[in-house]
Amino acid sequence: MDKSIHSAQYTSFLNLLKTARIERNITQVQLAQKLGETQVFVSKCERGERRLDIIETMRWCHALGISLVELAQQLENC
Numbered sequence: 001m002d003k004s005i006h007s008a009q010y011t012s013f014l015n016l017l018k019t020a021r022i023e024r025n026i027t028q029v030q031l032a033q034k035l036g037e038t039q040v041f042v043s044k045c046e047r048g049e050r051r052l053d054i055i056e057t058m059r060w061c062h063a064l065g066i067s068l069v070e071l072a073q074q075l076e077n078c
Contacts, residue, residue, distance in 0.1 A: 006048065012078040016071060017057075018046045020064050034063035 021031055028042040035042070044050040045060075052060065058068045 009075075009078070010048065010051075013075055014046055014048055016074050016078070017052075017060060017064075020061075020066055020071070021046075024064055026064065031060075031063055035059060 021028075026034075028046070029039045032039045032042045041050070045052055045056075057071070061068045061071050
């Protein structure tokens with residue numbers, strides 16, 4: 001199993017998160033505010049410079065108004 005943050009699966013995961021944000025017309029700044037983080041944090045996560053753990057991913061999903069299950073199902077289809 002590839003554990004790299006640069007794997008194709010992790011790239012798909014990041015693309016799903018970014019797409020969900022953009023489809024909801026939420027800026028990185030707005031998402032950062034919802035997460036209690038900085039825009040730089042959001043940017044680094046979306047670019048894969050900082051890896052998200054499961055709890056952070058769940059918080060990210062809630063901030064975007066999607067469920068973690070929905071995200072996981074989309075990831076399964078990539």
